[in-house]
Amino acid sequence: MRIQSHRFCIAPMMEWTDRRCRTFHRLMTRHARLYTEMVTAEAVIHGDRARLIGFSAEERPLALQLGGSDPAKLGEAAVIGEAAGYDEINLNVGCPSGRVQEGRFGACLMAEPGLVAACVRAMRESVRIPVTVKCRIGIDDQDSEEDLSRFIGIVADAGCTIFVVHARKALLGGLSPKENREIPPLDYERVYRLKSARPDLTIVLNGGIGSLEECAAHLAHVDGVMLGRAAYQRPYLLASVDQELFGSDEPRLARGEVLVRLVPYVRKHLARGGRLNSVTRHILGLYHGQPRARLFRRHLSEHGVGEGPGLDILLEAMAMAEGREAALSAAAE
Template sequence: MSNLNHKFCVAPMMEWTDRHCRTFHRVLSRHALLYTEMVTAEAVLHGDRDRLLGFGAEEHPIALQLGGSDPAKLAEAATIGEAFGYDEINLNVGCPSSRVQEGRFGACLMAEPELVAACARAMADRVRIPVTVKCRIGIDDQDSEADLTRFIATVADAGITTFIVHARKAWLSGLSPKENREIPPLDYGRVYRLKSARPQLTIAINGGIETLEACEEHLKHVDGVMVGRAAYQTPYMLAEVDQRLFGSDAPVLSRGEALQKLLPYVRTHLAQGGRLNSVVRHILGLYHGQPRARLFRRHLSEHGVGEGPGLDVLEHAIALAEGRAQMSGAVAAE
């Protein structure tokens, strides 16, 4: 049984939830469980591990999401992930992209529950940290409630006790990954019934969750929520997660306070030869809905790219957003 709290998780998102994004999210919430982008077992075994798996101590609690279908390779990759210090290994059985299918991992594996069980068991036998599974409610025409029940039962019999369930089926042909996040209808009730039928399992729900009010409603039925695009595009929602969902008495940071706490990380990143945009591209939505949000985004987008920009660009963007600086010309008129 996982001893991690899955009450609020930020979804693994390719090209989004890198180490810079996670560090920013961790500034906003101390308790949210963060996930890496999906990394294939092959990449872990043969790629640049420091680049693929490296993370900062401040990112805990953090889970590594792996993709693959070879039990032995996944077990070895999980062992490497554990040695890097991850708190959980998550197996991706939910991504519907054609590239992922060609590699025989992701959502297509829902058609092979016995193979998923073998992969999960192989990993769990090799590591001491929890192994979890992220899946859909179904794929293609194999999307009845009975199909999901059989899949979960088979994998649970391998010793897996935590499942993150995206409450949409996936069409493995005919829809793009983006369309698979939007077109198949959400069926939260199916995930609720899964939890009701298997109360001993930890079930977190994912898909179309955009507000903390929605999170609170889901938590009446399941053990946790996983939020993806909303957490990325309107990240300030994370600032209230600790108080509202975890009962923390720590004060909620303002947007400006959060960015001040991020500055030392950015300074270190730049000193190590990193680019400013690698970090600030993840913070563009922080002032969403605020009066000077466009000034903030525009300044970073125009002045924060390339090899030259330094910390002063971010500091000026903060000053613009907080009303402590002026921008001349047409931009200011916006």
């Protein structure tokens, strides 16, 4: 079966989509495209690469999201990312935070499409893997359909053929990043029209999508969808992605089976000196909507933090949610 590479993606989210989170998500879906948190080009070049961009092969397909506006540095960082084994380099042109603006990257770059094009061109000339762009439908008073079309056209002329478009404008002054995810109204139709006008491009829709049913409806108009908070806060919806969106005939894992498969990873993580909460903070929503979800969350939140907690805390939470037999089975593996 040929897998469409961007049909379903999980958004890059700061302080959320780290390698522990991605490993957990990958247990539930083989075909979703995963993204790192945004990492600045400077950090990739000069920082602790093992900590910042290290990943395991099981996480692939995986994209490295970069932040920056210096074409030469982005080109250098892209080379490092490709050598590390990433499947895609994604340029962040959508983050509206003040800190990001001070660094002259993120959504403020939508006001400088020529610079974004130069960055894309430098990265494309440096690597063989795809270079993609994640942007908004506009910023501040540059939010007309013509503004978006012009931005996409200039960047596409530099060789970018894949755009992830958050269907909200960004207000760069006066709103927090959280407010910028909620207050500007969603305009899915504009993204649909962009795809109709540019059938040569791969257009992935992002913003406010809350279910796989919504994903399927959007896929009638665009090439792909990207989920952020819904995938993180209600992660078990990922267990149906391969079947519902990719046509896989492999059975969906039950929640308890997901945890059983996570246990060996947690055991290794702890053996390397990692903290239990570094993994379990990402799984708190696994039982969302289930009868014993609160017990599961509370046990991990109250007993799984700090340096001391071990695998037994996870197994106890699992027993509360699934029953003693499931926890004993996981412990024995």
